Amino acid sequence: MVxxxxxxxxxxKAGTRARILKEAxxxxxxxxxxxxxxxxxxxxxxxxxxxxxxxxxxxxELVAEVFRHATEHELQAVTAETQSDGTAQQRLIxxxxxxxxxALQAPRxxxxxxxxxxxxxxxxxxxxxxxxxxxxxxxxxxxGMEQNEFVPQNAxxxxxxxxxxxxxxxxxxxxxxxMSYEEQLNExxxxxxxxxxxxxxxxxxxxxxAVGLKSxx
Amino acid sequence: MVxxxxxxxxxxKAGTRARILKEAxxxxxxxxxxxxxxxxxxxxxxxxxxxxxxxxxxxxELVAEVFRHATEHELQAVTAETQSDGTAQQRLIxxxxxxxxxALQAPRxxxxxxxxxxxxxxxxxxxxxxxxxxxxxxxxxxxGMEQNEFVPQNAxxxxxxxxxxxxxxxxxxxxxxxMSYEEQLNExxxxxxxxxxxxxxxxxxxxxxAVGLKSxx
Numbered sequence: 495m496v497x498x499x500x501x502x503x504x505x506x507k508a509g510t511r512a513r514i515l516k517e518a519x520x521x522x523x524x525x526x527x528x529x530x531x532x533x534x535x536x537x538x539x540x541x542x543x544x545x546x547x548x549x550x551x552x553x554x555e556l557v558a559e560v561f562r563h564a565t566e567h568e569l570q571a572v573t574a575e576t577q578s579d580g581t582a583q584q585r586l587i588x589x590x591x592x593x594x595x596x597a598l599q600a601p602r603x604x605x606x607x608x609x610x611x612x613x614x615x616x617x618x619x620x621x622x623x624x625x626x627x628x629x630x631x632x633x634x635x636x637x638g639m640e641q642n643e644f645v646p647q648n649a650x651x652x653x654x655x656x657x658x659x660x661x662x663x664x665x666x667x668x669x670x671x672x673m674s675y676e677e678q679l680n681e682x683x684x685x686x687x688x689x690x691x692x693x694x695x696x697x698x699x700x701x702x703x704a705v706g707l708k709s710x711x
Numbered sequence: 712m713v714x715x716x717x718x719x720x721x722x723x724k725a726g727t728r729a730r731i732l733k734e735a736x737x738x739x740x741x742x743x744x745x746x747x748x749x750x751x752x753x754x755x756x757x758x759x760x761x762x763x764x765x766x767x768x769x770x771x772e773l774v775a776e777v778f779r780h781a782t783e784h785e786l787q788a789v790t791a792e793t794q795s796d797g798t799a800q801q802r803l804i805x806x807x808x809x810x811x812x813x814a815l816q817a818p819r820x821x822x823x824x825x826x827x828x829x830x831x832x833x834x835x836x837x838x839x840x841x842x843x844x845x846x847x848x849x850x851x852x853x854x855g856m857e858q859n860e861f862v863p864q865n866a867x868x869x870x871x872x873x874x875x876x877x878x879x880x881x882x883x884x885x886x887x888x889x890m891s892y893e894e895q896l897n898e899x900x901x902x903x904x905x906x907x908x909x910x911x912x913x914x915x916x917x918x919x920x921a922v923g924l925k926s927x928x
Contacts, residue, residue, distance in 0.1 A: 617828060621892075625884040645920070648913035651880050655917055658879020659872035666871045667842040675838075696865035700872055703862070704921045 511549045513539045518560045526606040527557050527616070554613040561616050565607055565623045568596060569630075576630045582638030583707055589634070590660070590701045591694055597664040598690040601682035605675070609665045628653040635705055645706030652705060659704070663697055728766045730756045735777045743823040744774050744833070771830040778833050782824055782840045785813060786847075793847045799855030800924055806851070807877070807918045808911055814881040815907045818899035822892070826882045845870040852922055862923030869922060876921070880914055 517538040521530040532553050536543040550556040575589035597604035612620070631653035638644035668678045685693075734755040738747040749770050753760040767773040792806035814821035829837070848870035855861035885895045902910075 611828065611831070611834060614828070621884045624879075625886065628879075628883070647916065648909075651910065651913040652917055654883045655876035655880045655914070658875035658877070658883060659921075660875070661879070662841075662845075662875020663868050663872045666845070666875060667838045669842065692865075693868065696868040697872070699864065700869055700921060703923045704876075704917060706920045 507549070510539070510541065510545070514541070514546060514549055514556070515560060515563065518556060519564060522560055522564070522606050523600060523603045526602055526610050527561075527612055528610070530557060530560065532556070554615045557613060558615050558619055561607065561612070561619055564603065565619070568593070568607065569623060569626055571596065572627065573630045576634045582634055582641055582643045583702070586631075586634055586638070586701060586705065587698055589630070590656075590698050593660055594664060594694045594697045595690070597660075598682070598685065598693060601665070601679050605665045605679060608661045624657055627657045631656045638705060643708060645708060647706060656701060656704060659700070660697070663693075663700075724766070727756070727758065727762070731758075731763060731766055731773070732777060732780065735773055736781060739777055739781070739823050740817060740820045743819055743827050744778075744829055745827070747774060747777065749773070771832045774830060775832050775836055778824065778829070778836055781820065782836070785810075785824065786840060786843055788813065789844065790847045793851045799851055799858055799860045800919070803848075803851055803855070803918060803922065804915055806847070807873075807915050810877055811881060811911045811914045812907070814877075815899070815902065815910060818882070818896050822882045822896060825878045841874055844874045848873045855922060860925060862925060864923060873918060873921060876917070877914065880910075880917075 514535060518530045518535045521534060521538070532546050533543050535556070536546050539546075546556065550559065572589050572593050575592050576585050578585055578588065580588075597608075607620075628650075632649045635644060635647070635649040635652055639646060639649065668681055731752060735747045735752045738751060738755070749763050750760050752773070753763050756763075763773065767776070789806050789810050792809050793802055795802055795805065797805075814825075824837075845867075849866045852861060852864070852866040852869055856863060856866065885898055
């Protein structure tokens with residue numbers, strides 16, 4: 495009986511933890527990490543504020559886990575494309591489109607994951623994910639060079655550059671200082687689907703130029 | 712007499728202010744904004760810590776002014792090239808080389824200006840300068856398209872992308888999380904001149920591909 499009770503307690507604890515993460519993630523999607531303070535997360539999870547700390551030692555740890563989950567999800571969506579079937583060119587197009595379209599569909603989440611000022615604990619995670627994105631692109635660029643699809647280049651520079659390019663084109667400043675991040679996010683959220691698609695097309699074309707796509711014979 | 716004394720006091724005050732800024736800038740070049748705390752700046756300026764606050768209301772204001780001076784200096788070096796004589800291609804090459812070489816010669820300063828986590832006051836300045844860099848590139852890309860040197864493109868996307876590309880290729884993560892920023896900066900500082908030049912060449916070639924340089928007839 496003791497064993498079964500423990501299992502039940504464990505399952506309940508895991509359920510609460512998952513609920514906390516889900517609500518925190520939702521708050522980040524709506525308002526960035528700034529919106530995911532412990533009190534609102536607890537309120538939306540239907541638990542007391544103190545209960546959060548039974549599952550996460552600090553707000554930073556909670557935020558870091560939300561960051562990891564969300565970014566891992568994005569990274570997998572992109573690497574699924576870089577590692578899919580097709581030519582390097584086709585896979586690069588799909589990977590860039592996936593990254594760009596997802597960022598444009600959820601501008602606040604994209605800003606939070608890519609650029610929002612965060613705790614050093616989360617900043618460290620962010621750097622390691624940026625490196626992981628660059629690695630996925632570097633493998634693809636190396637393959638593209640081997641297949642004679644892309645011009646000879648320093649693949650490590652190009653891949654880091656692609657990561658910076660995507661970040662800046664999708665969440666970089668839209669206007670001089672007069673425009674706050676809040677205003678910029680509102681502007682990005684109000685883009686029409688047609689405008690979003692134009693941006694995705696421009697970013698994809700730019701990426702193909704950056705890797706030096708050779709004209710097909 | 713009162714007038715002359717006031718002039719003298721003014722000049723002395725301006726001199727102290729300039730010395731504080733110079734020493735703070737030197738500390739940033741050596742160790743980033745983290746190293747430019749009020750106490751060491753005061754010590755190196757040969758004044759009492761409290762005296763700093765007669766010239767700058769807060770550490771954030773001092774750091775913001777160092778940031779502004781240093782970044783303005785970098786921006787001018789780059790725009791001097793984008794607005795110089797020559798074809799758009801020639802000017803783009805010079806501008807990118809200038810940015811990249813300067814960043815590689817002073818990696819700690821580059822990291823501080825481009826990526827170091829900073830006070831929101833400084834973050835706001837940083838955004839406005841990133842926008843200014845993008846603007847300089849956008850003007851040049853538009854000219855290059857008019858002159859039929861570059862392929863038709865969304866110049867606003869390409870210019871933002873160039874800014875992100877330079878930042879990431881020059882101060883982005885060099886390795887997964889195992890490597891701290893301190894280790895990465897040490898690694899960048901230990902590059903040979905030859906290796907630096909290779910990186911500059913790779914970044915320049917990438918930029919020319921990104922803007923879609925047309926092959927000359």
